[in-house]
Amino acid sequence: MLNMYPYLLSPIQIGGWKLRNRITMAPMTRSFADDKTGVVGNDVVEYYKKRAGDGVGLIITEGIITSPRAKGTFNLPGLYTDEQVMGWRRVTDAVHEEKGTIIAQLWHVGRLTHHKVSAGLPPQAPSAIRAEGHVHRYGEPFDMPEEMTKEDIKETIQQYAKAARNAIQAGFDGVEVHGAHGYLIDQFNSEVSNRRTDEYGGHLGQRLTFMKEVLHAVMEESGVDRTIVRFSELKDDAPDYKWEDPEAAIQTFIDAF
Numbered sequence: 001m002l003n004m005y006p007y008l009l010s011p012i013q014i015g016g017w018k019l020r021n022r023i024t025m026a027p028m029t030r031s032f033a034d035d036k037t038g039v040v041g042n043d044v045v046e047y048y049k050k051r052a053g054d055g056v057g058l059i060i061t062e063g064i065i066t067s068p069r070a071k072g073t074f075n076l077p078g079l080y081t082d083e084q085v086m087g088w089r090r091v092t093d094a095v096h097e098e099k100g101t102i103i104a105q106l107w108h109v110g111r112l113t114h115h116k117v118s119a120g121l122p123p124q125a126p127s128a129i130r131a132e133g134h135v136h137r138y139g140e141p142f143d144m145p146e147e148m149t150k151e152d153i154k155e156t157i158q159q160y161a162k163a164a165r166n167a168i169q170a171g172f173d174g175v176e177v178h179g180a181h182g183y184l185i186d187q188f189n190s191e192v193s194n195r196r197t198d199e200y201g202g203h204l205g206q207r208l209t210f211m212k213e214v215l216h217a218v219m220e221e222s223g224v225d226r227t228i229v230r231f232s233e234l235k236d237d238a239p240d241y242k243w244e245d246p247e248a249a250i251q252t253f254i255d256a257f
């Protein structure tokens, strides 16, 4: 394998990260957190410590929710309370002891949830369009979401920013904004779930406005060189969805960045 990838194990500087090699662990939801508090415990400390000890260059955590309403299934960890920050501090300390680099993936599921999962709060989305399918590990159909007002949008962006601030306080080396897979940011990005007629809707370039505002707010907290974004045409609730013109879509994202 090293013949095919001769640089795989050599160090690299990417933005603010000095990585010991080019192996990155993809974000994977684990559902190990306490369901009520969203706090991670010893099992999560051990889990990430072991991956760092095995030599992973960059660890991207599982999706970490930015608010109670951002939650799409049970036992998801959060980054919006002091207790959650303290839990993650133990994880980042353990990873750093192993000379690893770890960043927090910030996640809001938008309409892909149910009020019984998201602390009794009705889901919010760019438009009041119900997703097809069932809530992960709960099994009930997704709730009909409320269309977000401008105030809701502002508040949600501030929650992303606070979660990024908390991530840095918890010792993370940066953050990844989850803008893929049919969750809140992707719901704004996609014509399927975004029928808004204000500045957050319209053609693709215009629909990316929410993502851009989230990124600006997050980068204020975690720094331009310590922030990345994940985007994709893949949607957890619509596996057959495809961009009509992938090249044009990707170019529009690049222009937005």
Ligand SMILES: Cc1cc2nc3c(=O)[nH]c(=O)nc-3n(C[C@H](O)[C@H](O)[C@H](O)COP(=O)(O)O)c2cc1C
Pocket: 026, 027, 028, 029, 030, 061, 062, 063, 105, 178, 180, 230
């Ligand atoms: C159990 C599981 C949980 C996942 N959780 C997340 C997640 O929290 N955030 C995310 O962006 N992707 C998540 N993914 C997607 C993975 O990051 C990855 O893109 C996917 O497994 C495809 O990778 P592959 O092509 O190497 O198989 C998850 C995948 C799996 C299998």
